[in-house]
Amino acid sequence: MQSICFTSGLYQTEIERLDQLVDRKPSLLKGEFLYQSGEPFTALFAIRAGMVKVFSVNDLSQEVIHGFYVPGDIVGMEAMACQRHEFCAVALDTTSVCALPYPQLTRLAMEVPNLNAQIFSLMSQEIVTGRLHSTILAQKTAEQRLADFVLMMSGRLRARGYEYTQFRLNILHRDVACYLNLTPETVSRIFGKFQKLQLMSWKKKEVLIQDFDALQQIAQSSDQGN
């Protein structure tokens, strides 16, 4: 079962031991929380199916979205420091997850060096991802951000063996806007433009990418080049 998350560096026997401590949760419905800000931290969550967004809420109770997580991803690592959640994680779709209870996980990690290294690696990757996100917010135009976003989601699905030119993506455009620090209006205008240019379409939760190269070019064009 855990063939997706932690396992790239583990032996079969190690995977089996990991399986034993996994707490397989019932499916979450759209809108249900994995965790909320303020709750004590008890476990990491491995996503098996569906999609999750992680966000915080600012002073004016607007969401600030920090990431969308797909099957194979682990969420919750940001709470290990305080042993308390400062962020919220909510299902965007019917979602199934495995809980990895933290005390048991660390205990097992102390016995299985490969598992410990895997956790380090995942956390390190999360730091890098966060910095990339910052960079995109800071350096790219609205068009670049959107092209980048679509390609990134496609790439992550691809990396995990899913269809990546045409796929269901149950994310509100409003949430995309929020993740990329844009407004829904801007997102709408730019997706409209992309569709007119036959680069891609995103209607009714269905994404279709028609021209990867052109999107890539937009995403990378050296700032005001476009």
Add this chain to the structure above:
Amino acid sequence: MQSICFTSGLYQTEIERLDQLVDRKPSLLKGEFLYQSGEPFTALFAIRAGMVKVFSVNDLSQEVIHGFYVPGDIVGMEAMACQRHEFCAVALDTTSVCALPYPQLTRLAMEVPNLNAQIFSLMSQEIVTGRLHSTILAQKTAEQRLADFVLMMSGRLRARGYEYTQFRLNILHRDVACYLNLTPETVSRIFGKFQKLQLMSWKKKEVLIQDFDALQQIAQSSDQGN
């Protein structure tokens, strides 16, 4: 010596074992690199004195600054996933660091649960810090970002027992601009305004904070409130 970095959760005997694997480096001069993008990852670095900035370089060879690190901080954790640096770390001042060789560190961590937990905690904290940085870039006005930045640096010095109302900060305003996704011109204008209002001054690398409350208020004002 290591009374600053990892040690909050360690016993004396554990600290001593950590001390044994520390590789105490000679001082770095301003402008010298701790590591550069592309180099293999060999060690984490604990900063003992001075200041370090971590950054990446974008397509147009402009720096994107991800953080400034002060004594007591650990840098390099983002490279654990790939075992290769994707970022650069450079001394902004005469800086002294300890290298914590990664293989030895992980080996020791396997024997000392407290140390392992400490590393998890630091990495988790780094994820949170990155998300806060994103949030500031995304949600705050130029004035708020600058007020926030000054208070943050002050707060970090304070947390580590240094002077925090008046202190040396060897960071170019250009680098502050880069970190906060602003231009040097904007930074100059706003610091000029803050000085006129007697909130703070920053001249010749010397920061003086005159009115914490007012800065706090600016940093937090609910967006366009100010």
Add this chain to the structure above:
DNA sequence: CGTCTCCTTGACGTTCATCAAGTATTGTGG
């Protein structure tokens, strides 16, 4: 003491947010 980099100050322009109003889509209860 001179050069180079950094900082300052002003005038102007651009990107994207805001506001507003209308259309589509989704969800719900009868």
Add this chain to the structure above:
DNA sequence: CCACAATACTTGATGAACGTCAAGGAGACG
């Protein structure tokens, strides 16, 4: 299963915050 309400998306007109460009002044380093 349909009708209606609520939410999401679209499209246009306007505006503001900050970037860009330019030129002058101060500080730092050799």
